[in-house]
Amino acid sequence: MRQIILVQTAVSITALASVSPLGHRPEEIWQHYLLPKHHLSLADFGTRKAYAGFLNSATQTWVNQLREENPNYHLLDKSVINAIAVSRMAVQMAQWKADDSFGINFGSSRGATTLFEHYHADFLQNKSAHTLSSPTTTLGNISSWIAQDLQTQGPEISHSITCSTGLHALLNGLAWLQSGMAKQFLIGASEAPLTDFTVAQMQAMKIYARENQDYPCRAMDLAKKTNSMVLGEGAVACCLELGRKANAMAIIEGIGFATELLAHNVSITAEADCFQKSMQMALQGHDPNSIDAIILHAPGTLKGDSAEYKAVQKVFGKSLPLLTSNKWKIGHSLGASGLFSLELALMMLEQQVFVPVPYLPANKLAKPLQKILINAVGFGGNAVSILAGKP
Numbered sequence: 001m002r003q004i005i006l007v008q009t010a011v012s013i014t015a016l017a018s019v020s021p022l023g024h025r026p027e028e029i030w031q032h033y034l035l036p037k038h039h040l041s042l043a044d045f046g047t048r049k050a051y052a053g054f055l056n057s058a059t060q061t062w063v064n065q066l067r068e069e070n071p072n073y074h075l076l077d078k079s080v081i082n083a084i085a086v087s088r089m090a091v092q093m094a095q096w097k098a099d100d101s102f103g104i105n106f107g108s109s110r111g112a113t114t115l116f117e118h119y120h121a122d123f124l125q126n127k128s129a130h131t132l133s134s135p136t137t138t139l140g141n142i143s144s145w146i147a148q149d150l151q152t153q154g155p156e157i158s159h160s161i162t163c164s165t166g167l168h169a170l171l172n173g174l175a176w177l178q179s180g181m182a183k184q185f186l187i188g189a190s191e192a193p194l195t196d197f198t199v200a201q202m203q204a205m206k207i208y209a210r211e212n213q214d215y216p217c218r219a220m221d222l223a224k225k226t227n228s229m230v231l232g233e234g235a236v237a238c239c240l241e242l243g244r245k246a247n248a249m250a251i252i253e254g255i256g257f258a259t260e261l262l263a264h265n266v267s268i269t270a271e272a273d274c275f276q277k278s279m280q281m282a283l284q285g286h287d288p289n290s291i292d293a294i295i296l297h298a299p300g301t302l303k304g305d306s307a308e309y310k311a312v313q314k315v316f317g318k319s320l321p322l323l324t325s326n327k328w329k330i331g332h333s334l335g336a337s338g339l340f341s342l343e344l345a346l347m348m349l350e351q352q353v354f355v356p357v358p359y360l361p362a363n364k365l366a367k368p369l370q371k372i373l374i375n376a377v378g379f380g381g382n383a384v385s386i387l388a389g390k391p
Helices: 026-034 057-068 071-075 078-094 113-126 141-150 165-179 196-204 273-282 302-316 334-351
Strands: 011-019 041-045 048-053 103-107 156-159 184-191 234-242 250-259 293-295 322-324 371-378 382-389
Touching (some): 011 057, 011 078, 057 071, 057 078, 078 113, 078 184, 078 234, 103 165, 113 196, 156 165, 165 234, 184 334, 234 334, 250 273, 273 302, 273 382, 293 334, 334 371, 334 382
Parallel strands (some): 103 184, 293 371
Antiparallel strands (some): 011 234, 011 250, 041 048, 184 234, 250 382
16 A cells, blocks of 8 residues: 555635536535435336436526537537536636636546437448537547636646546546645536447446336445446536635545456456555545545445445444445436535535435434545546545
């Protein structure tokens, strides 16, 4: 394990905005978290039906208003439009201005999935490609369009590291801030994977939910007999600033990352070695007993959920923090999922309420929430753990 100090100077999270099946207004999102109801719908995907987490109609209408502002926005994929929407909201919440020259790092696991599939189908039919099919389907156009929309002159970065993309964006932003090369960084991730081909890919791996039951995604349920992953769409933008700010929602107190050698390209080891290492790294300088809760990656798969739980046991022993996940409620948003978990962590820290998984034995909050650990991992065994502390 790397014995280095990764968070040398305090970094504040001064704003976070999202669009998801829970909505786009923070108060609405929190109220939905308090209810033991999932927001997954059974929908048609080509020749098959499957559960998925769609943006609700009010949020979709709010996002679509962007397309009326600029004729070029009609050519953009949902993943880009959603990212622009949440970036605007986050920057407004943090009261940043374009001349602050803040940096941008926005990522995605899949990118312009809907638009790519549309262009490819058109190519198969007409034997020619649309003029803008290449620039509008590159992963880089998410950060590029955000920078254009917000008119910032700072650096802009795009990347894809499968399902840990969002938390890797946070790592990148933190590195830029601590290097002194930036004072403010907008980080985020966006995913719009609810297409026929993407759902079919997940079903082909035998990891997608197949049962029609009260909770289609049984994330963290170690007694389930079948895989139950469900895809969801959404985007998250988060404002990072160097130092302890008066308007901080939380302080980044620890970060960890690790990649393990894989026997299979979609699995991790039985005790999730990558998570053990990433959590241990994030805990450097912290008593494990001081961690109040962990928001698990927990995709709802048999092996994934079990491996991560065993990793938590290895790191924390018999005295486990409170454990939860939000994928049972909104689905797995792939590259954006880690930042949705961060959003839940910030809300729990602010409200001092622990949000449990309703189909598991209830965990009771015995003390004030001060430190919450957030996990994410993706294909390739690349785990990230972030420790968020109450300011």
